[in-house]
Amino acid sequence: MTQFKTTEENYTMIADLSVIGKDIMIEITGGDTPHIGTVTTLTANTDMQTIRYPSHDGRLHKDDVLAQRVGEIIQSKLPGSCTITAGVHVNHISKKQIMVSGSMANDLGIQILSWIDVHDFKSPEPVYYSDSENPK
Numbered sequence: 001m002t003q004f005k006t007t008e009e010n011y012t013m014i015a016d017l018s019v020i021g022k023d024i025m026i027e028i029t030g031g032d033t034p035h036i037g038t039v040t041t042l043t044a045n046t047d048m049q050t051i052r053y054p055s056h057d058g059r060l061h062k063d064d065v066l067a068q069r070v071g072e073i074i075q076s077k078l079p080g081s082c083t084i085t086a087g088v089h090v091n092h093i094s095k096k097q098i099m100v101s102g103s104m105a106n107d108l109g110i111q112i113l114s115w116i117d118v119h120d121f122k123s124p125e126p127v128y129y130s131d132s133e134n135p136k
Helices: 064-077 095-118
Strands: 002-008 011-020 023-031 038-043 046-052 082-089
Touching: 002 095, 011 095, 023 064, 023 095, 038 064, 046 064, 064 082, 064 095
Parallel strands: 023 082
Antiparallel strands: 002 011, 011 023, 038 046, 038 082
């Protein structure tokens, strides 16, 4: 696992990245109560799709805003699929802290993009049956 961090306005946002073959799993967390508020999926050639989970009061989490910023930055360089979970909660968040969250997500995306550029995604290619073959 590789970890990226950014801190502004008295809170830290973290992106933990795992490589699974040529696929990437990113967990964006931070603040006082990390959680999984949204799940965003994408590849270099597909649109992002997001599931937003309900929060404690029934409203849907808005953490996809962070995941989508990261996803937009790294999308063109993805070697396979990418799943981003996001859940950042700052107790009594200030307007200023909300305002910097976008730039914090951008910073994480730039850090991850730089890492993707130098990471070796060597893994065996999958082998499939041809149309004329069946499992034995």
